[in-house]
Amino acid sequence: MSTIGNSMNIFWQESPIGKLERQKLLNQKGCVVWITGLSGSGKSTLACSLSNELYARGKLSYILDGDNLRHGLNKDLGFKAEDRTENIRRVGEVAKLFADAGLICIASLISPYRKDRDACRAMLPDSNFIEASLFLNGSHLDYVFMNMPLALCEERDPKGLYKLARAGKIKGFTGIDDPYDLPLNCEIEINQKDGVCPMPSAMAGEVVTYLEDKGYLQD
Numbered sequence: 001m002s003t004i005g006n007s008m009n010i011f012w013q014e015s016p017i018g019k020l021e022r023q024k025l026l027n028q029k030g031c032v033v034w035i036t037g038l039s040g041s042g043k044s045t046l047a048c049s050l051s052n053e054l055y056a057r058g059k060l061s062y063i064l065d066g067d068n069l070r071h072g073l074n075k076d077l078g079f080k081a082e083d084r085t086e087n088i089r090r091v092g093e094v095a096k097l098f099a100d101a102g103l104i105c106i107a108s109l110i111s112p113y114r115k116d117r118d119a120c121r122a123m124l125p126d127s128n129f130i131e132a133s134l135f136l137n138g139s140h141l142d143y144v145f146m147n148m149p150l151a152l153c154e155e156r157d158p159k160g161l162y163k164l165a166r167a168g169k170i171k172g173f174t175g176i177d178d179p180y181d182l183p184l185n186c187e188i189e190i191n192q193k194d195g196v197c198p199m200p201s202a203m204a205g206e207v208v209t210y211l212e213d214k215g216y217l218q219d
C-alpha cells in the first residue's frame with residue numbers, strides 16, 4: 001500500500017505478460033527517442049522519416065507529436081512555463097507506457113526547459129538489471145537535438161508563427177521571447193553540414209544506426 005501524489009491507499013497491480021514477453025513478440029526493445037528543438041527545426045520531419053524507416057524494417061513505433069497531443073490529452077495547456085512543464089511531464093509518462101508496451105516511442109516536442117527534459121530521463125530508468133548492462137546511460141530515453149539555427153527556423157516559418165511572434169502578436173514564443181535551454185547531454189545532435197541541413201532520410205538513418213548499435217532493434 002502506498003501514497004503517490006494525491007492518491008492514497010493504492011496498490012500496484014502486476015500483469016501476467018510483462019515487457020520482456022512483449023519485446024519478444026515484437027523482436028525489438030521498448031524505448032523512447034525524444035526529439036527536441038526549436039519550432040521549425042525539423043522535429044516532425046525526422047519523426048515521420050524515422051517511423052517510416054522503422055516500419056520498413058518491421059519495427060513498431062508510435063509518434064507522440066506535441067502539436068497533435070495539444071489537440072487532445074493536453075488541450076487544457078497553453079505555453080506559459082508551468083504549462084510547458086506539465087506538457088512534458090504528461091508526455092513523458094505516456095512515452096513510458098509506450099516503451100513498456102514494447103514500442104519504439106518517438107516523442108517530438110520543443111521541450112525547451114532542461115529541468116523538464118532531465119525529469120523525463122529520470123522517469124525512464126533501466127529497471128531490468130540484466131538489460132542494464134547493455135545500456136551505457138542506464139536509461140531507455142535518448143535525446144535527439146535538432147540543432148538548427150534560429151535564423152533557419154525563422155526563414156522556414158511553415159506556420160507563420162515566427163512572423164506573428166516578431167510582430168508581438170504571439171507572446172512567449174520559444175527562441176524569440178521564451179528560452180530554449182541547449183541540451184548538455186543529448187545522445188544524438190543533428191547539425192547543418194556546410195550550411196546545408198541533411199536530408200530527412202539521412203537524419204533518420206543516423207538514428208536507426210544508433211538504435212541498432214544499442215541493440216534496440218532486437219529483443
Ligand SMILES: Nc1ncnc2c1ncn2[C@@H]1O[C@H](COP(=O)(O)OS(=O)(=O)O)[C@@H](OP(=O)(O)O)[C@H]1O
Pocket residue numbers: 038039040043044066067070079083084085087088108109110111112159161170171172173174178
Ligand atoms: N508560444 C509558443 N512557443 C512555441 N511553440 C508554439 C507557441 N505557440 C504555439 N506554438 C506551436 O506549438 C507547437 C509546440 O508545442 P510543444 O507541445 O512541442 O511545445 S512545448 O514542448 O510544450 O514547449 C509548435 O509546433 P512545432 O513547430 O512543431 O514545434 C508551434 O507550432
Ligand SMILES: Nc1ncnc2c1ncn2[C@@H]1O[C@H](COP(=O)(O)OP(=O)(O)O)[C@@H](O)[C@H]1O
Pocket residue numbers: 037038039040041042043044045046156158197198199200203
Ligand atoms: N532535413 C530537412 N531538409 C529540408 N527541409 C526540412 C528538413 N527538415 C524539415 N524541413 C522543413 O522545415 C519545415 C519545418 O519542419 P518540421 O518538421 O515541421 O519542424 P518542427 O516539427 O520542428 O516544427 C518544414 O517545412 C519541413 O519541410
